[in-house]
Amino acid sequence: MEEYWANNTFNPYSDTFLKFPFNISFSDTVYASPIDRKKVVTSRYGWRWGRPHHGIDIDLISGDNVRAILDGKVRYVRYHGGHGRTVVIRHENGLETVYAHLSKQLVKENDTVVKGQIIGKGGVTGNARGSHLHLEVRYQGKSINPEYLFDFNKENNIRSKELWVTKKWTNPLKHRSTRRSRVTVYTTEEEAILGKEAESTVYIIRKGDTLWKIARMHQLSVNQLCRLNSIKKTSKLRIGQRIVLN
Structure with missing residues (x-):
């Protein structure tokens, strides 16, 4: 219970990696x-x-x-x-x-x-x-x-x-x-x-989405998204388009 104990920080685990499940x-x-x-x-x-x-x-x-x-x-x-x-x-x-x-x-x-x-x-x-x-x-x-x-x-x-x-x-x-x-x-x-x-590993593009926004939400880099989906950073996203996340 005492590991990563900090009274002055809301989240003291910022440098830890959590393995799933x-x-x-x-x-x-x-x-x-x-x-x-x-x-x-x-x-x-x-x-x-x-x-x-x-x-x-x-x-x-x-x-x-x-x-x-x-x-x-x-x-x-x-x-x-x-x-x-x-x-x-x-x-x-x-x-x-x-x-x-x-x-x-x-x-x-x-x-x-x-x-x-x-x-x-x-x-x-x-x-x-x-x-x-x-x-x-x-x-x-x-x-x-x-x-x-x-x-x-x-x-x-x-x-x-x-x-x-x-x-x-x-x-x-x-x-x-x-x-x-x-x-x-x-x-x-x-x-x-x-x-x-x-569990679903696909994200469906919504209005206002960008590669940078999707990457941030899913804790990925834009380069990773591009490699997974064979697209470029400049590729135009379409509403309803499916983006593979892993």
């Missing part, structure tokens, strides 16, 4: 709801307004309690740009959960917290359109679609005690923020490898 283990089958009222997801993990949305937004009223969803240790308590007042908690399995747009932070860096403990109050700080909790789940700096790991139902189920994560679930471009993604949970490495091979 990777394993996440849980010691429990349920998490604690981050809010006391019924969970209403107003925006999901995915591509939104021309940029990635790395978490889910849960409706609340300013001043509502915000709770840690798992046991852990507080790594970061700062005002973080568009996230506003933010708390980041690292958990025993290596996951980090991010709680953003808070009006108050009620924990300190390096505090140990338990599942369900109040860590702050909901608000509208940072780049927020109305009061809500922006909740992210990250592993070694990579955001994971929270709905792959957690079922945001009234039972607060963790989808499996053993999960394997493929690139699809760490790439907002593969999801829409306006609808729930269809979840197929991989509980073994073999399932994840087969699922990874079946």
Whole structure:
């Protein structure tokens, strides 16, 4: 848990390489709801307004309690740009959960917290359109679609005690923020490898796309895209055209 520990940096993993698929283990089958009222997801993990949305937004009223969803240790308590007042908690399995747009932070860096403990109050700080909790789940700096790991139902189920994560679930471009993604949970490495091979490796050109924009979204270089698709940097892209990504 202490590796890459930094209180003054939102993402201390910027120089690490993450191999896919990777394993996440849980010691429990349920998490604690981050809010006391019924969970209403107003925006999901995915591509939104021309940029990635790395978490889910849960409706609340300013001043509502915000709770840690798992046991852990507080790594970061700062005002973080568009996230506003933010708390980041690292958990025993290596996951980090991010709680953003808070009006108050009620924990300190390096505090140990338990599942369900109040860590702050909901608000509208940072780049927020109305009061809500922006909740992210990250592993070694990579955001994971929270709905792959957690079922945001009234039972607060963790989808499996053993999960394997493929690139699809760490790439907002593969999801829409306006609808729930269809979840197929991989509980073994073999399932994840087969699922990874079946995942789409083709991008369909949309209005406004450029090779530079596509490369940045998929963490590739323009030269790689050109080699994969036998095109030049000056090639004209057509809406509906398919671009191979790997």
